[in-house]
Amino acid sequence: MSNQVIHALYDDDDVLLAAVKDIRAEKHHIEEVYTPFPVHGLDKVLGLADTRISIMAFIYGCIGFCVSIWMMNYIMIEDWPQNIGGKPSFSYLENMPAFVPIMFELTIFFAAHLMVITFYLRSKLWPFKEAENPNPLTTDDKFLVEIEIHNNEEELKTLLEKTGAIEITLTEKKG
Amino acid sequence: MYTFTNKLRNFSIVFMVVGFLGLVYGFLSIPSTVKEAQAMVAEAHLGDEHQQEAAHGADHATDAKQEKTHDASHEDNSHAADPHADDAHGEHLLHQLQNKPWAALYVAAFFFFMISLGVLAFYAIQRAAQAGWSPALYRVMEGITGYLLPGALIVFVILVLSGLHMNHLFIWMDPEVVAHDKLIASKTGFLNVPFFLARALFYIAGWSTYRYFSRKFSLAQDQANDISNHKKNFRISAGFLVFYIVTESMMSWDWIMSIDPHWFSTLFGWYVFASMFVSGITAIALVTIYLKSKGYLEKVNDSHIHDLGKFMFGISVFWTYLWFSQFMLIWYSNIPEEVTYFITRIEDYNLPFFGMLVMNFIFPLLLLMNSDYKRINYFIVMAGIVILLGHYIDIFNMIMPSAVGDQWFIGIPEIGGFLFFFGLFIYVVFKEISKAPLHAKGDPFMGESERFHY
Numbered sequence: 001m002s003n004q005v006i007h008a009l010y011d012d013d014d015v016l017l018a019a020v021k022d023i024r025a026e027k028h029h030i031e032e033v034y035t036p037f038p039v040h041g042l043d044k045v046l047g048l049a050d051t052r053i054s055i056m057a058f059i060y061g062c063i064g065f066c067v068s069i070w071m072m073n074y075i076m077i078e079d080w081p082q083n084i085g086g087k088p089s090f091s092y093l094e095n096m097p098a099f100v101p102i103m104f105e106l107t108i109f110f111a112a113h114l115m116v117i118t119f120y121l122r123s124k125l126w127p128f129k130e131a132e133n134p135n136p137l138t139t140d141d142k143f144l145v146e147i148e149i150h151n152n153e154e155e156l157k158t159l160l161e162k163t164g165a166i167e168i169t170l171t172e173k174k175g
Numbered sequence: 176m177y178t179f180t181n182k183l184r185n186f187s188i189v190f191m192v193v194g195f196l197g198l199v200y201g202f203l204s205i206p207s208t209v210k211e212a213q214a215m216v217a218e219a220h221l222g223d224e225h226q227q228e229a230a231h232g233a234d235h236a237t238d239a240k241q242e243k244t245h246d247a248s249h250e251d252n253s254h255a256a257d258p259h260a261d262d263a264h265g266e267h268l269l270h271q272l273q274n275k276p277w278a279a280l281y282v283a284a285f286f287f288f289m290i291s292l293g294v295l296a297f298y299a300i301q302r303a304a305q306a307g308w309s310p311a312l313y314r315v316m317e318g319i320t321g322y323l324l325p326g327a328l329i330v331f332v333i334l335v336l337s338g339l340h341m342n343h344l345f346i347w348m349d350p351e352v353v354a355h356d357k358l359i360a361s362k363t364g365f366l367n368v369p370f371f372l373a374r375a376l377f378y379i380a381g382w383s384t385y386r387y388f389s390r391k392f393s394l395a396q397d398q399a400n401d402i403s404n405h406k407k408n409f410r411i412s413a414g415f416l417v418f419y420i421v422t423e424s425m426m427s428w429d430w431i432m433s434i435d436p437h438w439f440s441t442l443f444g445w446y447v448f449a450s451m452f453v454s455g456i457t458a459i460a461l462v463t464i465y466l467k468s469k470g471y472l473e474k475v476n477d478s479h480i481h482d483l484g485k486f487m488f489g490i491s492v493f494w495t496y497l498w499f500s501q502f503m504l505i506w507y508s509n510i511p512e513e514v515t516y517f518i519t520r521i522e523d524y525n526l527p528f529f530g531m532l533v534m535n536f537i538f539p540l541l542l543l544m545n546s547d548y549k550r551i552n553y554f555i556v557m558a559g560i561v562i563l564l565g566h567y568i569d570i571f572n573m574i575m576p577s578a579v580g581d582q583w584f585i586g587i588p589e590i591g592g593f594l595f596f597f598g599l600f601i602y603v604v605f606k607e608i609s610k611a612p613l614h615a616k617g618d619p620f621m622g623e624s625e626r627f628h629y
Contacts, residue, residue, distance in 0.1 A: 085507045097503045
């Protein structure tokens, strides 16, 4: 099992998209692509499975919605009944319009924050984590494609050159 | 080129005829005296109770009894009052029942007119923003705005008839009422029949002039070698949007809010705008899907439908936001002259008032939330039909409570009015679509629209 990988650097996202298509058409397995910004359509050409974060966003929103109802009911109706706009009715439902902004905000709050946390967990990101990207240029303006090698360096190199890579390096994969 | 098929023509004519008969029935069953009106209401009431008892059975017998005692006490009250008040009450009832077919006609006429005005605004936004995704749909939009002038003129005729005291939709037009009403009397500088009609003509003239020229430039662009027509269209569209947002707002005060001349809301224009915008976008989506199912519009792909679906979803939420903004402030502050508007609706119009929220907000929210569903025609059509019916009820809720009070019913005249204008709308729109090639081939952004891909 070789740990050798080839790194191809690109300087344009359109070139990168076309290159990824060509590399996959030649049946090479792309390990990872590092980009300085999200490239539209890259997930599709890479053949990645659809993200499930939108389903989680919906579920998190529902949780936030329920929490807000429980919270406002406890605070404003049960624990210390409040006189809402001169309508002291001791009923959640009758005072519901006053709580809609809070229900709305907490739905968004839960969906947004839990989604970010989920994204961090899934991407194995935490504070002080060492960066994984092999080339710091990918945080600037370059795009890097990482391909595992199985005794086919020459063939890969010619293919990558043809696709418009500006730099091709052979390295040992860390870890 | 699309050809207006005989089948669709007959279909629309059948709708018009059936709807017309419904409206005629409505107008023929207007009571002419107070006694007749009272008899009609008493009869309807009895029928209601019988139905309720039959439907609910023994379990709900107590409910029915309670209602009966409630009614009885009500009658007692009116009997106890002096006979003069009883007369006034009867007179009021008579006016409400006389208004009923007129209101049914007006709601439907306004609703379908509003769809084409909403489409015109959407179209102008696409033009002014130089949108790249939508040129493939321009001819569909232009077809729907073809209904603007006839639709607006029908509304105008109804307004003229109101001005001639053929009906009591606008109580401020009645000098009797104004004489005894300080609040309305102080508004006569703005709310008087000649100025009201002149304003209406001014709005209609402005909208149709823009529509006429933008259609002309759009067709001329197909044959042109340069993009001067496109540029002209861009300029007039930007100008129109300024004109539109002012006149649309004033139109909504004039044609809807003034039906209830004591009440006012500062965001009413926006609220009506949201309603017409979402109905218009939905109509574009439905007509597009229909034409596509017949094999036209081959350049329109499911990404276009997806975008229309996004707009339907987004503007439905926007509508709800405005509806709630208007509702919550008034509900919270609870000032009698303002809150009466919602009290009438919640007490007498409970089902349409809250049902419309389900149809216009919760249903599209849940159905169109998923990205993939917005690409499936079946979901768009289903959501679209519910949204359109929901916004019909929205207009119904705006007009009926002040026109007919608690005597509302979605019966033969209401359904007839809806069907009549639906048929007319289909007839005019598809006739207009058949007049020009469906593909606006000269548009400089057409290439982008053809390749449009999400």
